[in-house]
Amino acid sequence: MIAWQMIRFAFGGLAANKVRSALTMLGVLIGVAAVILLLAVGNGSSVAVKNSITALGTNSLTVSSSNLRGSATAAKPLTVNDAKALAEAQAPAIKSVAPVVTTSGTALYGDISHAPGSIVGTYPAYFETANQKIAKGDYFSNDDVLNSRKVAVIGSTTATQLFAGEDPVGKRIVIGGTPFTVTGVLQTKGSSGFNDPDDVVIAPLPTVQNAFTGFGSVNQILVQASSAESTTEAQAEISRVLLGAHAITDPTKADFRVSNQTSLLTARESTTKTFTVLLGAVAAISLLVGGIGITNIMLVTVTERTREIGIRKALGAPRAAILGQFLTESTLLSVLGAGLGVAAGLFGARFTIVGITPVVIPESVVGAFAIAVAIGLFFGSYPANRAAALRPIDALRHE
Amino acid sequence: MTSKPPVIQLRSVAKRYGHGDATVHALRGPDGPDGSPLGVSLDIDEGDFVAVMGSSGSGKSTLMNILGCLDVPTSGRYLLDGTDVGHLDEQQLSLVRNRKIGFIFQSFNLVPRTTALAQVELPLAYAGVRSAERRRRALAALERVGLADRAGHKPNELSGGQQQRVAVARALVTAPAMLLADEPTGNLDSRSTDEVLTIIEGLNRTGRTIVLITHEDEVAERARRVIRLVDGAVASDVRQGVSV
Numbered sequence: 001m002i003a004w005q006m007i008r009f010a011f012g013g014l015a016a017n018k019v020r021s022a023l024t025m026l027g028v029l030i031g032v033a034a035v036i037l038l039l040a041v042g043n044g045s046s047v048a049v050k051n052s053i054t055a056l057g058t059n060s061l062t063v064s065s066s067n068l069r070g071s072a073t074a075a076k077p078l079t080v081n082d083a084k085a086l087a088e089a090q091a092p093a094i095k096s097v098a099p100v101v102t103t104s105g106t107a108l109y110g111d112i113s114h115a116p117g118s119i120v121g122t123y124p125a126y127f128e129t130a131n132q133k134i135a136k137g138d139y140f141s142n143d144d145v146l147n148s149r150k151v152a153v154i155g156s157t158t159a160t161q162l163f164a165g166e167d168p169v170g171k172r173i174v175i176g177g178t179p180f181t182v183t184g185v186l187q188t189k190g191s192s193g194f195n196d197p198d199d200v201v202i203a204p205l206p207t208v209q210n211a212f213t214g215f216g217s218v219n220q221i222l223v224q225a226s227s228a229e230s231t232t233e234a235q236a237e238i239s240r241v242l243l244g245a246h247a248i249t250d251p252t253k254a255d256f257r258v259s260n261q262t263s264l265l266t267a268r269e270s271t272t273k274t275f276t277v278l279l280g281a282v283a284a285i286s287l288l289v290g291g292i293g294i295t296n297i298m299l300v301t302v303t304e305r306t307r308e309i310g311i312r313k314a315l316g317a318p319r320a321a322i323l324g325q326f327l328t329e330s331t332l333l334s335v336l337g338a339g340l341g342v343a344a345g346l347f348g349a350r351f352t353i354v355g356i357t358p359v360v361i362p363e364s365v366v367g368a369f370a371i372a373v374a375i376g377l378f379f380g381s382y383p384a385n386r387a388a389a390l391r392p393i394d395a396l397r398h399e
Numbered sequence: 400m401t402s403k404p405p406v407i408q409l410r411s412v413a414k415r416y417g418h419g420d421a422t423v424h425a426l427r428g429p430d431g432p433d434g435s436p437l438g439v440s441l442d443i444d445e446g447d448f449v450a451v452m453g454s455s456g457s458g459k460s461t462l463m464n465i466l467g468c469l470d471v472p473t474s475g476r477y478l479l480d481g482t483d484v485g486h487l488d489e490q491q492l493s494l495v496r497n498r499k500i501g502f503i504f505q506s507f508n509l510v511p512r513t514t515a516l517a518q519v520e521l522p523l524a525y526a527g528v529r530s531a532e533r534r535r536r537a538l539a540a541l542e543r544v545g546l547a548d549r550a551g552h553k554p555n556e557l558s559g560g561q562q563q564r565v566a567v568a569r570a571l572v573t574a575p576a577m578l579l580a581d582e583p584t585g586n587l588d589s590r591s592t593d594e595v596l597t598i599i600e601g602l603n604r605t606g607r608t609i610v611l612i613t614h615e616d617e618v619a620e621r622a623r624r625v626i627r628l629v630d631g632a633v634a635s636d637v638r639q640g641v642s643v
């Protein structure tokens with residue numbers, strides 16, 4: 001009953017200075033909303049990175065050649081033979097191998113021309129390893145590769161650009177003077193950053209080598225591990241096989257680099273984590289400033305109401321009742337501010353912010369609310385204590 | 400008057416402010432044989448109506464603060480309703496103020512933005528009285544001062560006389576051992592003064608002990624006993640016939 005009374009006193013006190021209370025609450029509101037929203041943006045960008053990497057295929061490994069710094073001999077480029085060595089090696093963790101060459105060019109269909117983001121020459125195993133699924137038509141086959149047939153699978157963006165509504169399957173496009181028959185269209189993966197993974201033409205490796213790149217080196221070799229757990233094992237096997245093939249004895253002098261999506265994922269995740277922590281820190285500071293605003297306003301309130309405190313004390317209000325009244329008032333400020341802040345944060349998170357779709361972390365909502373309320377209690381306790389410690393005789397004399 | 404022990408017993412109570420040469424004896428009583436102050440000793444019986452008079456600086460405010468347990472004496476003993484309040488801590492003092500003393504101030508001292516009913520309920524709320532009981536007693540007290548119809552009004556909607564009557568209702572609602580009025584009519588016109596004093600007299604007639612501090616003779620005339628303070632000591636203590 002006394003608790004209920006306290007809440008009523010507190011509401012009365014806040015209502016007495018509506019503008020002041022509202023502005024103080026605004027401070028907490030902004031703090032809480034900032035914490036929720038900025039953490040959601042950080043989290044959103046990390047989710048986006050994770051998604052785009054998962055889209056690449058989680059158990060795929062990429063082998064690319066690397067020039068060692070300070071190495072006297074030039075790196076031996078990766079070749080189709082390296083891919084063959086990997087495919088034929090006794091390596092249980094390696095499921096499939098696809099050498100990849102990439103080039104660029106302009107594709108023509110009738111009088112429409114479009115330059116796809118990349119033209120890839122590879123083996124059919126590439127599709128599964130790179131997590132490329134067909135939407136319409138079919139993949140090209142190993143037979144197409146063996147016979148260097150002029151066929152191609154195109155990405156969804158390329159299909160829209162060239163065919164604009166027509167069914168591309170079975171149609172002929174001309175790239176750099178070489179005609180290709182489209183056998184299939186890939187599913188849309190969605191853009192992740194600057195390059196569009198859907199603007200692509202994928203053709204059999206020998207065809208592309210024949211038409212554009214020549215039969216020298218390949219850009220990379222895409223290896224699929226038998227499972228996501230065996231990627232590390234597969235990585236070791238690749239290193240072993242390729243070191244043998246390149247006749248290198250010292251593993252530190254390897255002229256190739258094996259990267260897996262997990263390591264990429266971890267690297268990117270730690271970047272976004274730093275980003276999120278920074279954003280969170282900025283938001284936390286604004287929450288702290290909101291808390292100091294509460295202290296400030298409560299100190300003013302206590303000074304203003306010294307006489308009222310004196311009256312209450314003369315009427316026999318125990319110290320705890322005065323302490324409780326002002327603590328309730330400051331906590332009420334922070335609770336209302338934090339509640340509105342949560343609402344504002346959740347509302348703001350529904351919009352795309354600087355190209356990132358915010359993903360609200362539920363813990364951040366609960367945490368920000370709880371911290372704001374705790375701040376109200378903590379920052380309110382100093383003014384409340386001052387109020388409670390006033391001697392009734394001094395408080396009554398106060399003008 | 401009665402066989403009961405006095406409700407207020409002051410024994411050699413003195414109050415000093417400051418140290419050394421700057422010491423001010425706000426309440427000193429008569430000087431002892433060696434010239435040191437002996438402190439004020441005073442008994443007030445239950446049901447009495449005492450007016451304490453004196454010019455400013457005579458120590459009447461200090462006396463009032465000590466009687467009201469708002470301040471503690473530097474030396475001496477103060478027994479209120481049989482309890483020695485000299486050694487109570489703040490928590491216990493607030494309890495004493497709540498249960499045993501009803502304050503009426505010169506400047507009314509109502510809590511702002513609070514209805515008359517809530518004002519009167521306030522001491523009961525601090526005493527932990529249940530809501531329904533609180534309401535009943537508060538309404539009865541307002542009835543007593545003739546303001547039952549103003550229960551829902553806030554201080555700024557009441558006249559000075561009405562505000563002081565609300566303060567009287569608030570002071571008597573806990574049925575305290577003593578009503579302590581500090582210049583209750585100092586801020587009132589003569590009509591309101593009369594109203595408030597009539598209520599106070601009525602309360603005294605039903606057995607309430609009243610200590611009234613004033614510097615107005617016409618107010619003091621209505622008391623049964625008049626104590627005059629001069630320079631922190633009792634100069635005269637006169638019992639007078641009740642003039643109605």
